[in-house]
Amino acid sequence: MSIERGKINSQQLLFLIAGFVQGSILLIDFTVGITEHQTWMVILAGLAISAPVILSYVALAKRFPGMNLVQINDMVYGRFLGKAVSMYYIFFFVMTLSFNIRDVGELYVTFLMQDTPFIFFLVVFAATCAYAVTKGIEVLGRVSHLFVVTGLFVIISTFILLIDQMDFSNFLPLFELPFIRIFQGIHIVSIIPFGETVAFLMIMGRLNKTEHAVKRTFFGLSIGALSLLVVAVRNTAVLGRTQTIWTSPSFQSIRLINIGTVLTRMDFLIGIAQTVLIFFKCSLFLYVLVVAVSQLFGLKSYLPLVLPLAGIEVIVAATVFQSPVDHAMITQNAGIIYSVPLVFIFPPLSLLIAKIRGLPKFERGKET
């Protein structure tokens, strides 16, 4: 018996992944400080590196139809080791989700509503995500294309509105930075927007048909990567050298929009887009976390855990970091290290072990 009865089709998976990656748009700011004007190529390189790994997730999900990550781990690594690996994943989900919730809070407190207490945004935001999660993955899947379209609309419209201020010579010289910085940048990009899609191993089991899954996953990933690329190109072309000093280059470049002194102060655009997209990403993450924990403890339904876990996430988000500086430091340096095994090692390894051991041997759906 699975704890989720809802089904999604592969079309919805495409938009879920695209929206999920788009949700990290503000997070490329972590990379910009390191890779400056070469961010665009770092994004492409990150995509090239993580795409095969992400496609291996699909292969894994196809091999274990109807199962989620925790069930797969149990089956591949045995009951105890499998539980340990799942715990590691749950730790990753808890941390990543709290980072993202914190991002929303920081966005609002820094740019939109300075006087409102930080914790207020976290609570309201987490409550909204929790509400979405109680509706189940089917509902999220059905609305996913709306989120992606909203994101694309904002990204493309801001790009067009800023075209007159773009200076494409800002991308020159093409190769300048020392390789170690590019490497760190690629590492960050391949983990933060792309590698986090490992969470979809909890969702892919709900696919009704898996035949187009590989193609659709790749396509969704490409839409997400393209959005990131457009944003990175826009920021570099508009801000040039200064893009490294702003707290949020995206916000700053949109504040520069000035069309005939009429179309100005478009800050709300990114406020809307960011809230909507990060909401989508956090809802997915919360869903994944809740399902993973309930699966680990063998619950019949994940609903009782939604609110408690959302509450825990708020507390983690509010207390783990002292300041945005701390947040950026930890994400840039520590966060990308502990996620490497989860993103790049375990899923392909599981696939390999499953192939060698000829798994799954049991009839599907018997595991708890």
Place this chain on the structure above:
Amino acid sequence: MIKKITSSIMIFILCFFMLFALTGCLGAREINDLEIVIGMGVDKDEDTGNILLTAQVVKKDTAGRTSGDASGGGDGKAFWNVSSTGDSIFDAVRQVTHKTGNRLFISHNQAVIFGNDIAQEGLQEYIDFFLRAHEMRPTALILVAEDRASDILDAKPETEKFPAMNIAKLVDTYGFTSHFYEVNMKDFASCLMSPTTAPLVPLVSIVQEKDCMDIYVSGMVAFKKGKMIGKLNHDEVRGLLWVLGKVKSGVLIVPSPDEQGKAVLEIVRVKSKVTPEIKDGSIVMHIKIKEESSLSEQTTAENLATDKAFEKIQEATAEVIRQEIMAAIDKSRELNADIFGFGEMLHKKYSSKWKTLKDNWDEIYPTIELDIDVETKIIKTDLLKKPVSQSEEEK
């Protein structure tokens, strides 16, 4: 059943929190409580050496009236220049509250004017606040006053109500002459971050004419390492803008072919391309300019709208442009400041050689050679095809 109860609890909690979100009371600032700042001036306090900040605040009750019936109250000024001193800009911004009774609202700030003494000391340490403050827009203009910024903000313009708005308008219309250009906070910060490029900032001065004071933009000042080092006049700035391809329009005066009068041309379109080249260790900048203009005025009886005359005028125009460029280059060599951004251009093309060039840039810059190629073209003669003169035989 449980699901139903959970969801109703969820909805209840959501509604409860929305109550807080929807009131909008937290951090609310009503319009009559705002001190809307439209311009700021930063000077050095002569006595204490502290910062003297002048903020131009809109007077809400007078601002709405038309300028005719300003007789209603006070001196009829629609603005209030409130000043305060402090150890830093932000300190001074907060000290203003002793006088205004409310904190300044700087979202609508049009321009920040730095006094001459501050500019000479270096803007690096003063600009941080204007980039960091969340209410400040990166599109706010940056200017330097010839003397004191507070005087500039005091000079009441004739048609505009607010000096700061007037200054923003003056800078905004630079396109008609291309004698200076608009520099906003982001542009200035970008130049400050460059190791070689010397930022330029428009310079505003006051002229006393009979009983009224007029403000005008008298050129631009160049900065090096954040400190003001010299002034460029109108022609020198246009020389710079030719190279950068930023000339929007403007007037060029050349002697007419018969040398009896002048031909006055209006610049219509300009394209420029600068290609750096390192040849045998010496740096050459190939500057190629394509200019199109219209014949807007002539002060001679000779018909200038002929192919022959056009050719001569075009040659003369190219010479005038070349002279303006040379004036700018001479000035920049004299100041040894890379106002053109040649350093950045080299950096973009020769990134490996740049590392060695960068360190000795001050010695290298004056030795850069230039290869200027100007191509001009007259594309129209506006409403006349012949001058107003007694008809003579066509030559």
